[in-house]
Amino acid sequence: MNLTHSCIITSDVKRLSEFYEQVLQIEAEFYGEDYAEFKVGQSTLAIFDLNAHDSSAPGSAQTASNKSIILEFNVENVDKEYERLKKMNIDWIKTPTTQPWGNRSFYFRDIDGNMISFYTHVS
Template sequence: MQLVSVRVITNDVARLVEFYEQVTGLDARRPAEQFAELVGPSCTLAIGSAETMALFSAGAAVPESNRTAILEFLVEDVDREHERLTSLAAAPEVVQEPTTMPWGNRSLLFRDPDGNLVNFFTPLTDEARARLAR
């Protein structure tokens, strides 16, 4: 089994796609107005309109209500990313400034426009880097 994507459901696909294009540097593929994908080297971040939930089961996902999942992105330098993100015209709400965690990652936690938590992290220790090896 292979995890290939995470999908975020939103009321404003264009707004969320623009945000993630800015913070990741990836260009989104938009096969439909209600759906977009940002394809990274290890996983795809899909963004779907709340309208698309009718295709699955109405009410199965509720936009802007996540308080448990964190979207995590491996970056080269958390501190440099923090400077870059806070200089954006629509800078995200920073929840946690760059902090070195007990498990060896340096982490920056912020919210996307829908309130979802996003973690940019860089492994600092050999043990932390080894955990990412596939």
């Protein structure tokens, strides 16, 4: 089994996609105005409009309310990415820290409040 997609439901696909374009330095591929994808390694991060989602699964999602899932991205150099992203207006959770299990990481939130972690394994 492989996890191939993660999807964020939002009320503003364009705005959230522009945020991720800056953060990931990857251009979104749009499929209409209500859906965008980012190819990230072997996975896909999708951004999907709430109203479009509600047409197939009414009432099943609420935007900007995630408090339990973290999108984690393995990056080459955590400290370099932190310095680059510090120039953006970001809601920071944790500055770069080396964890006991061997990862150096930092946490922040996207503009909908979803938690993101950038990490690098260090020895």
